Every structure is written in structure tokens, then in C-alpha cells.
Amino acid sequence: MFNIFNLQKNYGKTEVLKNITLRIDDGEAVCIIGPSGSGKSTFLRCLNLLEVPTGGRIFYNGSLLDQELDSKRLRREVGMVFQKFNLFPMFTVLKNIMYAPVHINKMKYKDAEELARSLLEKVGLANRADAYPSMLSGGQQQRVAIARALAMQPKMLLFDEPTSALDPELVGEVLQVMKTLRSDGMSMVVVTHEMGFARDVSDRVVFMDKGYIVEEGKPQQIFNSPQQERTQQFLNRIILGREVVQNEYNLSAAPL
Amino acid sequence: MNTTLAQLHFEQTAQILVPSLVHGAGLVIETTLIGFLLAAIFGILLAVGRLFAWRPLRAILYSFLELIRGTPLLVQLVYIYYVVPLLLNLLASMLGYKTDVQISPISAGIIGLAVNYGCYMSEVIRAGILSIDDGQTEAALCLGFGRFEALFRIIMPQALRSIIPSLGNYLVMMIKDTSLLAYVAVNELLLRTQTFASQTFFTIEAYTYLAIAYLILSIPLSHCVKLVEYKLSTTRR
Ligand SMILES: Nc1ncnc2c1ncn2[C@@H]1O[C@H](COP(=O)(O)OP(=O)(O)OP(=O)(O)O)[C@@H](O)[C@H]1O
Ligand SMILES: [Mg+2]
Numbered sequence: 001m002f003n004i005f006n007l008q009k010n011y012g013k014t015e016v017l018k019n020i021t022l023r024i025d026d027g028e029a030v031c032i033i034g035p036s037g038s039g040k041s042t043f044l045r046c047l048n049l050l051e052v053p054t055g056g057r058i059f060y061n062g063s064l065l066d067q068e069l070d071s072k073r074l075r076r077e078v079g080m081v082f083q084k085f086n087l088f089p090m091f092t093v094l095k096n097i098m099y100a101p102v103h104i105n106k107m108k109y110k111d112a113e114e115l116a117r118s119l120l121e122k123v124g125l126a127n128r129a130d131a132y133p134s135m136l137s138g139g140q141q142q143r144v145a146i147a148r149a150l151a152m153q154p155k156m157l158l159f160d161e162p163t164s165a166l167d168p169e170l171v172g173e174v175l176q177v178m179k180t181l182r183s184d185g186m187s188m189v190v191v192t193h194e195m196g197f198a199r200d201v202s203d204r205v206v207f208m209d210k211g212y213i214v215e216e217g218k219p220q221q222i223f224n225s226p227q228q229e230r231t232q233q234f235l236n237r238i239i240l241g242r243e244v245v246q247n248e249y250n251l252s253a254a255p256l
Numbered sequence: 257m258n259t260t261l262a263q264l265h266f267e268q269t270a271q272i273l274v275p276s277l278v279h280g281a282g283l284v285i286e287t288t289l290i291g292f293l294l295a296a297i298f299g300i301l302l303a304v305g306r307l308f309a310w311r312p313l314r315a316i317l318y319s320f321l322e323l324i325r326g327t328p329l330l331v332q333l334v335y336i337y338y339v340v341p342l343l344l345n346l347l348a349s350m351l352g353y354k355t356d357v358q359i360s361p362i363s364a365g366i367i368g369l370a371v372n373y374g375c376y377m378s379e380v381i382r383a384g385i386l387s388i389d390d391g392q393t394e395a396a397l398c399l400g401f402g403r404f405e406a407l408f409r410i411i412m413p414q415a416l417r418s419i420i421p422s423l424g425n426y427l428v429m430m431i432k433d434t435s436l437l438a439y440v441a442v443n444e445l446l447l448r449t450q451t452f453a454s455q456t457f458f459t460i461e462a463y464t465y466l467a468i469a470y471l472i473l474s475i476p477l478s479h480c481v482k483l484v485e486y487k488l489s490t491t492r493r
Contacts, residue, residue, distance in 0.1 A: 050394060076400040086395035090413055100399035103409070145395075152399060 001026050001061060001156060001187060002047060008055030009042055016042045018211040020056070024189060026155075029182055031198035031219075032191045034208035035234060040191040043208065044158050047189065048078050076104065079149035083161040085141040087133040087148070093120070094129040097148045105152070112151075119147040123177050139170030143177050156187040163194060195238060199223050207231045269461040273452050277469045280445045284473065287362065287444070288431045291369035295430070296423065298374030303381035308403070324375040330436050332372055337364035337440035365437035373430055380422045384415035417488055424481030431473055445469055 002024040009017040016039045024030055032040050045051040046058065049071040060078070063069035087096050097116035101107040107115070120126045123143040133141055142162055149157055162178070163171040175197050182188065182201050192198055198205050198219060205222040207215045207230075215228045226232045305317050324332070341357045348355040359367075388411050396406035438447035445466055453462040 048398060050397065071397075072400055072402060075398050080394075080398040082391060082395065084389075084391055086389070086391035088392065088395070088410060100401070103405075104400045148399070 001028075003059040003062075004047075004056070005058075006056035007043070007046060007053055007058060009039070009046060009051060010054045016211055017046070017053075020211075020213055022206065022213060022216070024187075027185055027187050028204065029187070029202045030189045030204045030206060031202040032189065032206045032208060033193070033195070033198060033234075033238075034214075038208045039211045040208055041160050044080075044160050044189060044191050047158060048075050048080055050080075076152055077155045078158060079152055079154035079156070080158045080160070081142070081145050081149055081162050083165050085133070085138070085145045085165075087141055087145055089133050091132075092129065093125065093131050093133065093136070093144050096133065096144060097151045100148070101151050115151060116147070119150050120144075122150075122180070123147045124173070137170060138166045139173045142166065142174045146174075146177055146181070150181075156189070157181070159188060159190040159192070161191055161193065163192070193238065195223070195235075207234065209234070264461055265456075265458050266461050266464075269452075269456070269458050269465060272456075273449065273462055273465055276448045276452070277445055277465060280443065280448045281469060281473060283362075283442070284431065284434045284444050287366055287369070287434050287437065287442075288427070291366045291373065291434075292427050292430055294366065294370035295373035295377055295426075298370055299377030299381050302374060302378035303385065304407070306378065306382060307385060308407075321375050321378070324372055329368065329372045329433060330439060333365060333368040333436055333440050336368050337361065361437070361441040361443075364440050365434070365442045368440075369430060369433065369437075373426055377423055377426055380426075381415070381419055384419035385411055387418060388414050420488060421481065421485035424484060425478075428474055428478045428481060431477060432470060435470070 002022070004020055004022045004024075007017055007020040007022075008015070020043060032043065034040050042051055046053050049065060052066070058065045060069055060074060065071075065074060087093075088099070091099060094113065094116050097119060098109075098112040101112040101115060102109060117126065117129060120129055123146055125140060125143055125147070128136060128140065128144075133144065136144065146157075146162075159178070163174050166174065171194070175194060178188075178190070178197070179201055190197070190202070200219075202219055204216060205219050206213055207222060207226075207228075209230050215222065215226060215231045222231065223235065226235060302317060302321070306314055306321075309317065337359060341359050344357045345355050348357070385407070392410055392414065393403075393406045396410045397403070401409065434442075434444055435446040437444050438450065441447070449462045449466040453459045456462070
């Protein structure tokens with residue numbers, strides 16, 4: 001789906017992404033891990049042109065982004081879920097989900113409502129259709145945000161730390177929804193600090209540091225026998241700290 | 257004391273001046289409504305331009321804003337009414353045409369109010385837009401909306417919640433500032449009163465009625481604004 005060559009991003013003189021080359025295939029789930037400030041979000045946001053790259057080329061299904069394929073059409077196929085949910089506070093849950101299908105895809109109101117209700121069912125919130133976002137917990141809001149992205153029937157979803165703003169006890173419900181999507185075959189790129197999720201759900205793990213891709217490979221390979229010292233150091237720091245939390249809430253134990 | 261008060265002619269004044277003020281009040285309300293509507297449109301355009309336009313254009317818009325905010329409304333009104341037509345005629349004659357451009361008092365007044373208030377209102381609108389989290393725009397963009405769709409469908413409706421009460425205050429100010437239109441020959445309340453007072457010398461009576469007339473116009477209006485503000489603050493976000 002994505003073919004990325006020598007992607008670079010600078011903010012003035014700071015180089016945030018340096019020569020990123022990566023291929024993301026149809027149907028793949030790729031997790032991106034790495035320390036804070038390593039450029040993970042920036043990379044993800046380059047994929048749907050929320051950030052405009054300052055160098056290199058990105059191809060989406062063979063079309064060069066920003067030249068052969070404009071951002072509007074790209075974003076209808078590649079959805080995004082944010083750390084802070086970003087639901088529209090003045091709309092009900094149902095309207096949040098229906099809004100883009102009705103206004104962009106010109107879907108009939110009734111069809112859009114039916115679609116929205118079936119998506120709410122899927123994320124386990126069928127009974128909250130008429131609530132406003134501010135009445136929901138963070139975990140529920142994030143599940144609505146996922147349903148909203150799905151309503152445009154995207155071919156791929158980008159997640160930027162979808163569980164980082166949640167209380168620990170709400171992380172599981174969101175990861176569970178993401179696992180369901182995965183088993184339905186949705187392609188996704190997930191920036192995450194949830195190592196259990198990366199290990200169990202992804203096809204490939206990419207470790208980024210200081211704007212470079214330091215290492216990429218199958219999850220077992222990255223987590224069990226990382227080749228680079230930086231990767232090893234990072235995993236030691238993160239996994240030791242997180243394992244406790246994950247076991248406590250029994251997250252990584254949940255089967256795919 | 258009683259004898260001096262008895263010498264005032266409130267009743268007589270009421271009989272002649274009050275009908276004239278009622279007539280003028282219609283004009284004041286009309287001017288304010290049109291002026292405010294134009295100011296709001298101009299304010300939105302200016303705010304959006306200053307946020308999103310091509311960089312050099314933003315600088316030009318900012319200079320224009322400074323120009324308007326740095327000069328008094330009264331001077332602007334006089335300039336539009338007396339000077340702008342002269343400049344246009346001068347320009348035309350330099351190009352070899354002979355013209356006699358004139359602007360009607362009421363048009364000059366409305367343009368002046370709209371431009372002046374539009375500038376101040378644009379700052380309120382701009383701040384309202386900026387107060388909405390960028391994540392809202394990003395979410396809209398990621399669903400496939402364009403920049404302007406995101407602005408008018410998602411950002412503006414949220415920003416209006418904070419913008420509307422401030423704009424309401426400008427509406428109340430504008431209805432009072434229509435009195436400045438007397439200086440560009442608009443036959444509004446002040447000019448009617450001045451004319452009456454200079455003919456009759458009932459100065460105390462005339463200007464007292466004038467003040468009352470403005471109170472009758474502005475107090476209900478400012479209460480309406482407060483009510484809208486209250487309604488907005490209590491409905492769900
Ligand atoms: N708009 C910007 N202007 C200037 N610098 C920026 C901007 N956005 C990001 N950066 C810088 O780019 C670097 C990478 O940021 P990015 O958000 O991509 O990191 P990240 O890996 O997602 O980190 P985190 O785990 O904290 O989310 C950081 O050093 C950040 O300060
Ligand atoms: Mg980030």
C-alpha cells in the first residue's frame with residue numbers, strides 16, 4: 001500500500017525524520033515503537049499528509065502523494081485515530097459517526113444511520129448512540145472515534161498512541177476493538193507504547209529513534225533477539241516498566 | 257426653583273420632537289442592522305484572511321486593521337463622506353474623465369460603521385477560531401473534509417459559542433455610535449435634536465429626550481444580548 005523512499009521532515013533546522021525508507025503492504029499491521037521525540041507521530045502524520053514531507057517520496061498504491069494523489073482522496077482511504085480522540089463535541093455519538101459519510105460520500109441519511117449503528121454495535125456502544133462525547137469515558141470516546149474512522153470505509157487505519165490518554169483500566173477495551181479490526185483483516189499502522197499489543201497483534205514492528213528507523217522485523221525477532229543495542233536498551237527500559245501493568249490488567253494475555 | 261422648572265417646555269417639546277425622534281429611531285435601527293450584518297461578514301472575511309491567506313496578503317490585511325483601529329470612527333466617517341468622492345473624482349480626471357462621484361450620507365454612514373466595527377469584530381472572531389483545539393480541524397481533515405469545510409462545518413459552530421456574546425456587545429455599541437452619523441448629514445436622532453434645539457432654544461428639554469431615546473433603544477437590546485449569552489452558557493456543549 002505504502003512505499004516510502006528517503007522520507008525527510010525538517011522543522012526549520014531541526015531534522016525530525018531522516019531518510020526513512022519503508023514498505024507497508026496491503027493487509028499488514030505494523031507497530032511503530034520508540035522513545036518520546038523520536039519522530040513516530042511525525043512519520044505517521046506524513047503518511048496522510050497532515051505533515052508535508054520536506055524530502056523523499058511516498059507512494060500510495062503506486063501514486064506519488066501530493067502530486068498524483070491529493071490529500072483529500074488519500075484521507076478517504078486512509079483513516080486516522082488520535083491520542084486525544086478529537087470527537088466533535090457539539091454532535092451526538094451517532095452524528096459524529098454519520099457526519100462524514102453523509103457530507104463527503106453523499107450517503108443517504110438513513111443508510112448512514114444504519115451504518116453508524118452497526119459500527120457502534122461493533123465497538124460495543126450500541127446503547128450510547130444519543131450521548132454527547134463529554135458524557136462518555138475516555139475508552140468509550142476512543143471506541144467512537146474508531147467507529148467514526150471506520151464509517152468512511154477506509155482501506156487502512158493509522159493510530160497515534162490510541163491508548164496513551166486513557167486511564168489504565170480503560171486501555172483494554174480499546175485494544176480489544178483494535179484486535180477485532182485486525183482479525184477482520186484491516187490494514188493498520190499503530191504508534192504505541194503497548195508492547196503486549198505490538199507483540200501479539202502486529203505482523204511487523206518498527207523501532208524508531210532520533211528520526212531514524214533503527215530496526216524492523218517480526219515481533220518475535222524484535223522483542224526476543226533485537227540486533228541493535230539501542231533497541232535492546234529501549235525494550236529493557238519499557239518492557240520492565242510495563243509488564244507489571246499489563247499483567248495486572250491481563251491485557252497481553254487476551255488471545256487475538 | 258419651581259418657577260424656573262415651570263419655565264421649561266417639556267410638553268411642547270414632546271409634541272414636536274418626539275414624533276421626529278420616533279421617525280429617526282426607525283432609521284437608526286435600520287442602519288444598525290444593515291451595518292452590523294455587513295460588519296459581521298467583513299469581520300469573518302478579515303479573520304479568515306488573517307489566519308489562512310497567502311502570507312503577503314495577511315500583512316496587508318493587518319496593516320489595514322491597524323489603520324482602522326488607529327483612527328477615530330468619526331474621522332473615518334468624515335473621510336468616507338467628504339474625501340473619498342473627491343479622491344475618486346481626482347483620479348478620474350487624471351485619467352482624462354470628468355466625473356462627479358457622490359456618496360449618499362446614509363451609505364457613507366453604513367460603510368463607515370461596517371468597516372470600523374468589522375475590524376474590531378474580526379479580532380474577536382479570530383480569537384474564537386484560535387481557541388478551538390487543532391485536533392478538531394485535524395479530525396475533520398482526516399475524514400476527508402477540506403480546510404474550509406473543516407473551518408465552517410466544525411470549527412466555526414464551536415467558536416461561535418464564545419464569539420456571539422462579544423459580538424452582541426458590539427451591536428449595542430453600534431446602535432449608540434450611529435449618533436456620529438449626524439456629522440455626515442444623516443438625519444438620525446442627534447441631528448434632528450440639534451436642529452430642533454437651535455430653532456427653539458429648548459436645549460435642556462431636547463437633549464434630555466434624546467438621551468431617553470437612546471436608553472429606550474439600547475437597554476432592551478443589551479438585555480437581549482445578556483439573554484443570548486445566558487442561553488449559550490447553559491446549553492450543552
Ligand atoms: N510543529 C513542530 N515544530 C517544531 N518541532 C516539532 C514539531 N512537531 C514535532 N516537533 C519535534 O519533532 C520531534 C519528533 O516529534 P514527534 O511528535 O514525531 O515524536 P514522537 O516520537 O511521536 O514522540 P511522543 O512519543 O512523545 O509522541 C520532537 O523533537 C518534536 O519536538
Ligand atoms: Mg507522538
